[in-house]
């Protein structure tokens with residue numbers, strides 16, 4: 391019998407596929423002494439053999455179902471296990487040091503992974519990822535554990551998990567994962583944001599999906615309404631296939647606007663930009679006709695790995711984004727670690743309130759080595775395009791001044807060495823802490839631009855954790871208190887002749903867009919998949935009408951009243 395669970399619609403679209411449950415399992419690798427080293431070598435060989443036959447099967451399946459190119463990844467994994475340069479040193483170590491296979495395999499593999507990751511070559515970096523995945527498979531066999539690793543998914547599935555960390559999400563193989571649903575999370579948790587940039591349908595905050603489904607259960611994920619249908623009847627499947635088709639043809643309509651300008655009916659231009667997490671996301675930005683990148687969340691460069699990226703790796707990433715965007719603006723945000731984005735290798739102590747803790751610029755001002763390395767990479771890359779730098783989580787003017795001073799020190803030091811640096815780099819801040827929004831007139835005298843981070847601004851103004859589905863009703867972008875704060879920030883910036891963008895999810899929200907337009911927002915930056923629907927919407931409004939709407943919205947009392955006002959004025 392089909393049943394329906396409601397959650398929070400996190401990423402548009404409809405997915406229909408069988409469930410793959412992603413269990414959060416840490417493989418504990420211990421160091422143990424062994425007496426019978428030959429038996430231990432045999433145990434290793436057995437685990438490798440089992441992994442290889444598993445991979446052969448998966449490869450065959452992927453080849454048949456999805457084509458040769460998608461099966462290539464498993465062929466690469468098989469090559470790793472056939473490589474004597476990797477496997478022989480493990481056996482030698484077992485024999486010479488009398489240590490267990492898991493430990494020796496881990497030591498050798500980590501050495502190779504680190505070596506490849508440090509190479510200045512995309513191909514070798516991919517090999518590092520292959521080694522990591524395939525070694526995890528062998529480890530699982532050695533430890534007798536049933537593994538569910540997102541990067542090992544090899545058929546079309548919808549992923550079900552209690553929660554997906556941003557790094558789990560980053561590892562999802564876009565070829566196979568058609569959608570996901572989680573127990574926890576809200577619309578602005580980073581896994582939801584990533585789903586939108588990967589353009590895969592997602593529902594989060596269902597509270598109970600993991601308790602209701604098994605591996606292999608057929609599931610429909612409706613990312614438009616936030617519904618998840620478990621074990622649907624053939625009629626329901628047919629109905630959702632139809633809905634999926636309609637959504638896809640709507641997207642085709644929007645796609646016609648890809649080369650159009652974002653103009654109101656009275657010819658006022660606003661900039662529509664996209665948010666990215668990785669250089670590969672630039673594909674989506676270009677495909678969706680965004681006029682720039684309004685937020686590059688650089689922390690993803692630091693995640694899903696065992697150590698900090700080098701200055702060189704960062705330089706290459708920033709340079710490639712700037713070059714691919716040609717002369718279009720690219721706003722790069724400096725490291726924003728903390729909150730729901732952790733870096734285990736920094737070994738930071740667990741905090742009771744991570745979203746209120748040692749996060750973003752607070753960490754960067756303390757761990758200056760990490761910060762300075764990133765700034766150097768950015769400054770060096772600046773000559774390859776139109777770079778703007780922005781600091782996250784600024785709460786006080788002193789923080790901004792201190793971060794700016796460090797940037798200027800690094801710039802002077804590089805120039806001293808003869809490195810060329812663009813003289814056009816604008817320097818801005820995210821306005822995502824209420825203290826900064828309230829003091830925007832003072833900040834506006836010292837920064838080149840603001841970008842309003844509504845995901846955090848709303849959570850801090852309403853005192854409602856953005857990850858907690860129980861308080862998700864307080865994520866109220868249309869609450870007049872939020873609209874008034876935004877209005878203050880825009881007015882303060884314009885008073886000083888500075889521009890204001892918004893890179894929180896509110897910028898792509900169809901109810902909010904006409905109000906933001908009327909309030910005078912200069913740049914809207916959103917998930918790439920929202921750019922074309924937003925363009926289509928803005929092209930139906932005149933600035934005069936939008937201004938009237940915004941003025942009225944500012945006088946209302948509740949989010950509900952604001953929503954009703956916009957819906958009444960909808961332009962079709």
Ligand code: PEP
Nearest residue numbers: 822843844845846893894
């Ligand atoms: C925000 O807070 O609105 C924002 C864009 O930053 P992040 O979602 O990465 O915290």
Ligand code: MG
Nearest residue numbers: 822843845846
């Ligand atoms: Mg933020």
